[in-house]
Amino acid sequence: MKDFLTDAVQTLVTFLQGLGQLGLFFVSLLVYSPRTLVRRPQLVMRQVYNSGAMSLTIILTCGLFVGMVLGLQGFDTLQRFGAEEALGTFAALSLVKELGPVLTALLFAGRAGTALASEIGLMRATDQLAAMEMMAVDPIRRVVIPRFLGGVISMPFLAAIFNMVAIFGAYLVGVSFMGVDEGSFWSQMYANVAVADINQGIIKSVVFGVVASLLAVFEGYNSVPTAEGVGRATTRTVVITAIVVLIMDYMLTAALIG
């Protein structure tokens, strides 16, 4: 029993320490971010390419199929109430407010987050970060911040693209396959989706962008400099990002709806 208690305390202390490190790391990123953005936009742009443009394939494919599934399921459910014209509203609202930002964040963690964590982890394991320090270059500013900012900038765009493609997918299934009236699909959507709903989605995707990018660069930067350590950092990135994003999603939804 006593062993169990000391173990529990130990775990708690380790957890708090990790949280503290993450917080301090985040603050140091925020402090240097504006300067990096102004002075080295080229570095940031390159990471927008790596995190954003390189994630397009997965985002486009998954978005299309998520939308198509929504079209099928939504049609099936709504027609039981004789309300299949509301399919457009149903798809657009669930995508814009919820599925778009969340699924994009999870896909981002899988595609870009792991790439960031393993890239930075490998740079540590192969002494590249130490070499930079020896050349009097701060790796936080030169390596970490551009990657962090690239992720933060990419996420809202990725979520918007995901939503657009998914709405098209729902339209494809609902209108082309299931025979929902095209006019009512769009007009119901017009009538019931508000700019506030879109804003809610954008706020979420910005927050998730910060969370997913921060966790990825943090795990990579603090990984144990061995092959095993880098692998573990990559896994942790996906797991922790998924958990944090889903928890944050509930809190944001509660805050934004309330």
Place this chain on the structure above:
Amino acid sequence: MKQTRAVEVGTGLFVLLGFGALFFLITQTTGLNQEIGNKGYNISARFENVGDLKIRAPVTISGVTIGRVTAIAFDAERLNAVVKMTIAPQYDKLPDDSEAAILTAGLIGGQYVGLTPGGSEAFLQDGSEVEFTQSAVVLENLIGKFLSSVGSK
């Protein structure tokens, strides 16, 4: 520096696509007529019961959406509900004896305010109140009335 150019073009494409998608979401999925909220003129109406009416519900005339509900409040003095609405500026020739009713779109649809034009020569203006109103039909009351009328027979 061929590689750099590919990166630049790719990033540009990505950003363009992102903005395009945002634009699509904002213009194509949301009704533009919701934006009249700021521009149109305001009228109000009093109802005994607003039922399920929500802020942003459409205000229609002959089935055409011409405005939105902007506020719903309870007047503690006159003991009824005050519904404020914004009407798009181009519909400025609504007779001031028009009737406002709270209607339901379909069986499970949301409720909205339907205006029925009257015959007056004077028009509703900013701040005017619709005098003739018809409250929301509350399903439970309707069933209750029906049951009691059946029972009394």
Place this chain on the structure above:
Amino acid sequence: MSEPRHEVPERDSPSCTESKVGEPDKAIVEIQDVAFTRGATRIFDGLNIRIPRGKITAVMGPSGTGKTTLLRLMTGQLTPDRGQILVEGKDVHSMSRTELYAMRRKMGMLFQNGALLTDLDVFENVAFPLREHTNLPERLIRHIVLTKLHAVGLRGTWRMMPSALSGGMARRVAMARAMATDPEIIIYDEPLGGLDPISMGVILRLIKRLNDALNITTIVVSHDVQEIASIADCSYLISNGKVIASGKPDELRENANPIVQQFMTGMADGPVPFHYPGPDYSEQLLGGSSE
């Protein structure tokens, strides 16, 4: 610690810095009584080293004696528990971040595997410190980079990515990069580890040539005793957290200390035992099934 202890006579000052009679203050790096612990392991305990200016100094020792840790202490990446490290008379660990970075600009360091930046090609790797710290025009950068690459014999690889280079070539590019800002001190961490004899010869010759031609202070950390001894002006042998011998390579070879002898001649067994400490061999074999 069941390890056999050997009484090592403390030397006050190493003979090869002493031999520079007349200019005793010419040490560019001075490590004074440094102690450092990582976790539960005591890595250094009262370490004293003087690195003479303009010479090649070798720091040698069996694997795991913390040679790399020493380099990191020297460059301020780690902080010692006790003692101080002076570079050109200034304490590294009381420097501000700006001072530290200014000091590092005068140092070049070669990591064990080169540590080239994997997302940049050879040219950009060598240009990296120049681009980060200077606003030189592109033409001048190109000139400097190509000169440095030519010096290590790899001008032809300028458009290759680091992943396409062999281990020895990657280290030579890293040397060119370390030289790019014309440092006063250059530090090599295991420059010969894992190289074939030809690459080894090339690297050794380059270290010697760069030191002589540019009058740079060179610090080499290695356990390739014979090879390094052939170019070093002065050597330190570290064991159990202390300097156990120092001097010119010849002096080390004649040192009577059994650890020094074992290390210099590469004997398998000796004061540093071949067998990791364990229970008695025959007892364990006959001990049966107990765990």
